[in-house]
Amino acid sequence: MLVVQKYGGTSVETTEKILKIAEKIAQDYDRGDKIVVVVSAMGKTTNYLINLLDQVNPNANSREYDMIASTGEQISIALMASALSRYGKKSVSLTGFQAGIDTDSTYSRAALKRVYRGKLMSLIDDGIIPVVAGFQGISPSGDITTLGRGGSDTTAVAVAYGIGADLCEIYTDVDGVYAADPRYVDKPKKIDKISYDEMIEMAAHGAKVLHLRSVELARRYHVKLVVKHAHMKSEGTIIEEVGRLEEPLVRSLTVDEGIVKIVIEDVPDIPGIAAKTFKQLSDRHVSLDMIVQSMHRDGKNDIAFTVSKEEFKDALEAVNHVKEEIKAGNIHSDDTMAKISIVGVNIIGSSEIVYNMFDAIASIGVNIDMISTSNSRISCVIKREKLREVAKVVSKRFGLEE
Structure with a gap:
């Protein structure tokens, strides 16, 4: 088979681990895989x-951020x-540019445009x-751009699509995708196969196994993914298109x-105000998650939304910039919150699942601050200090532990 194998930072954090992985790759090559x-x-x-850059200039521009942040991978590829050469295999290291990976001009969160297959296939x-x-x-x-933290997964999927690979293997420090994060839930079940849509919801709402954009790209171009442990044999978890299920399932x-x-x-309740507000966020390429508008008296609303900590600074600048234009009141932020989500099939269509989610949280006296839903997900924002308690009670309610 023609296979793309991606190895994450924890898998190559020492020269010993690099040598061990190189030996594995050499064995896979000897079995006939390209x-x-x-x-x-x-x-x-x-x-x-990035810490070095912050020491020199905490407000360094995004171009220089990408310039320095991209150098870590160049060390890894050379090593x-x-x-691989030490194990008798012909190998060559390639930067993104040398491999033919084109992006747009957005620094630190660049979008992939194309992967030229000629160099790699040659x-x-x-x-x-x-x-x-x-x-x-x-x-x-001609500037170096980066794809956002975790973007190596997206590189791997893009390369797999670009060269027409049969499979894209993502090697990490876990042996697959689990029904819950072991840091919060004791003995969660391992998932053998999962759909693109379910994996996208998981990645978008806190699962750290795969970069969200990589799964979205894999779904769009039908790239078959497998998540495996880098240093132990396992079947891993397959992510691919699966037949549609009708029965609601968490x-x-x-x-x-x-x-x-x-x-x-105190945002004025008139047409176009929300558009002006979120245009500023869009111009700064800020990714939004939950959005809630609360109706108040005298034609005024409160608009609340959540962003990642990494994009908080840009988001705050955006809303402060538009505040006077839309004649809004005060702006508040709260970094003491966390989000917990259940993901599955036809979730919101089941009143029983909806009830059990909220009842499980209520059973330990935790208040829900915000709620967001889709056909395959229910997300709740709660106080971070209560997260572990809530994760345990919700996972138990839906049978996600072994």
């Missing part, structure tokens, strides 16, 4: 690099290609294992501690 490797930066290298046909830097590409103006629970709630008070 392989392209995508790697992340070693361990917490990217955090270290991995050299390790190397593969010559019996060479390309090792590609994840998380990065090149803009139309498959997993996710948690997200990395959110901030922003409230804009």
Whole structure:
């Protein structure tokens, strides 16, 4: 098969681990697979690099952020290609630019435009294992861009689609996708197969196994994904299109501690105000999650929404910028919140599931601050200090533990 194998930062955090993975890749190659490797930066290298930049200038522009943040992967690819050579395999390291990965011009959250297959397929046909830097590409103006934290998953899926790979394997420090995060729930069930849609909901609402954009890309272009443990044998979890189920079913629970709630008070209740507000957020490429508008007296509303901690600064700048224009009141933020979600099939169509979600939370006296739903998800924002208690009671209610 033609396979893309992606290895995350914890999988390549030491030279010993790199050598071990290189040995595995060499064995897979000897069994007949044609392989392209995508790697992340070693361990917490990217955090270290960003911290260096912050020490020099906490307000450094996004271009320089991408310039320094992208260098961690270049260390990994050189080490991995050299390790493969040690095991007798011809290998070459490639930056995003060298691999033919084009993006738009948005720094730190660039969107992929295309992957040119010519360079990679030429190397593969010559019996060479390309090792590609994840998380990065090149803009139309020739600048290095990055895809956002966790973007190496997206690189791997894009490369898999670009070269027409049979499979994209995501290797990490867990042996698959679980029904809940083991940090919050004791002995959660492992999921053997899950649909793109379910995995997208999980990734969007706190599951850290896969980068959200990578699953969205895989669904759009029908790239078959498998999540496996980097250093132990396992069947992992397959993510692919599955037959539609009619029976409501809760498959997993996710948690997200990395959110901030922003409230804009006393927004005039007239057409176009919300559009003006969210246009500012759109211009800054801020991703929104929950949005709630509360009706008050005298033609005034409160608008509340949640954003990630990483995008909070941009979001706050956006709403402060538009505050006077829309003649709004005070702006408040709260970083003491967390989100818990259940994900599955036809969830919102089942009043029993809806009741059990809210009843489980109420049973331990926890208040719900915000609620958001889709056909396959119910999300609740609660106080972060209550998250572990709520995760345990909800997972127990829906039988997500072994």
